[in-house]
Amino acid sequence: MRNVLVLPAVLFGKSLFASEFLHELPARFQTNTSNWAWVSYDSPSVAVIPGSFNRSVFDAPHKSEVSDDGIAQAFAYLNETDFIAYDPRFFDIIGPDAKVEHVQHLAYQSHEAPCYNPTTGNLFFVEWGPPGGVNGTHNWQYMLNTRNNRLQKLQTDPPTYNAHGCVIYGENMYVVTDGYEDKETGQLVKIDPKTWKKKTILNNYYGQTFLGFNDLDIDSDGNFWLTDSKSAYGRDLIDFYYPTNPTVYFVNGTTMRPKPVHITTGNANGIAVARSSSNPNTHTVYISDTGVSEFKPKSLKNPYGNRALFAYDTPHGGVLANPRFLNNPISYFYDGIRASKNGYLFAGAGDGVDVIDPTSGLTLGTIRVGGGENLAVSVAFGEHEMWIVGRGGVWHVGNIKEPLARDW
Incomplete structure (x- = not known):
């Protein structure tokens, strides 16, 4: 049987009204430093959203226009998260120690082509197209030394x-x-x-x-x-x-x-x-x-x-x-x-x-x-870490439980 959040009026940043939408997190994900949410169709208000709702296919789910106050509060919390799980397997892949950091703040235009060299610790990537x-x-091209976060062209x-x-x-x-x-x-x-x-x-x-x-x-x-x-x-x-x-x-x-x-x-x-x-x-x-x-x-x-x-x-x-x-x-x-x-x-x-x-x-x-204006475009893998490049710069995701880098 699904556990429903029933205790404080505000729990882990979520209001009580949002509890019917947001599934309770596994215990080991409730006390870490990253913000997590679990959106599951087991939850009553996920399968049947009360009131009116609508969004573009290009907008993230939390940008939906909704009439229900509880759903609006749940969506506001989703916009504060680092990780959103839609399936229990996601917790096992990412693990409770993972953390997202915005390590380079760059122009709001496309950044592409990330390559991570584990020998040197360098991340190669590009600024692509206009207006740059x-x-x-x-x-x-850009080269980011991931060991000291030094960026150069x-x-x-x-x-x-x-x-x-x-x-x-x-x-x-x-x-x-x-x-x-x-x-x-x-x-x-x-x-x-x-x-x-x-x-x-x-x-x-x-x-x-x-x-x-x-x-x-x-x-x-x-x-x-x-x-x-x-x-x-x-x-x-x-x-x-x-x-x-x-x-x-x-x-x-x-x-x-x-x-x-x-x-x-x-x-x-x-x-x-x-x-x-x-x-x-x-x-x-x-x-x-x-x-x-x-x-x-x-x-x-x-x-x-x-x-x-x-x-x-x-x-x-x-x-x-x-x-x-x-x-x-x-x-x-x-x-x-x-x-x-x-x-x-x-x-x-x-x-x-x-x-x-x-x-x-x-x-x-x-x-x-x-x-906001941040937008994920592409990724590069380390062993238990990854880099995301896109509009807004570079993000590092560390301490991922699942091994990522391929063996070729």
Whole structure:
């Protein structure tokens, strides 16, 4: 039987009126320094909200307009939290000692492409697109020393323009770019983090330019999975119209031969690769579609556009098989996605980072970045910690119970 909060008029920051909405936390989460909430459909006012209510699909649940005072108080408390659980498994993944810290306060524009190097303790990430840079173009990146929180700008040799996604594999960083203006098309580049020497390793599909890469991941065999999106043209980073619809490419890591494996009329955005739970010799690929973002003739968010997360098996040679709709975000849309060591998906979802079960697609909980104008875009993993980058800067989430960093 569910335990209902019945004691003080105010308990752990929540009014008594909110107790019918907010599920009682497990005991070990009631006394820690982070603010937690548990929203469960076992609670009477979650399954049936009293009075009138409404919100946009782009707004977090706590931004719903409600007529009931108790629900309004519950939502006000949700906006003060660090972690919101929607499923009991979220408590086991995050653990009671986890803490969210806003370690770098930066401009309210997109920050992308986080890569964490555990050897040096450095976090590489970028400021992406307008209004920053020179008309949105950036030929520099950020480097954050996570051990002393010192932030600096750096340039690779030669400079990398408009980086958009990054992963570390072996001793190198692999970065995808949008290209810039009419001078350079989208590229996959390799960067040596010791010397910052950059080498372009892919810039065309049999003579066809790429649209402008958005993100990438690398499987355990060293093959690349790249999302080629219309975001660069939509934000005027490049001068040429995209030659095809947004596409996901599989690139053989040995031959560098690219192959399109998925095409959408929406937008190819985040991508994550995990070992298949049924066959450790194969992988599962997760792709987020962000067709909700429309760019021209004017920039807007269309609630009827695609914002779904899809999963595919990869039985051989980069072929995507067994396509399945996995999840539609509770709010906003999924931008950067990463798969943890045990296969859980962590996705930037506006108000925070959603943690998603890779089989059922259920959203297990959200790691929040503080509300207001702050917005979570993408993540990078350490062993039991992670960094979130987005609008508003960089957040560190430490003391996470679940191991996160993959073993490749």
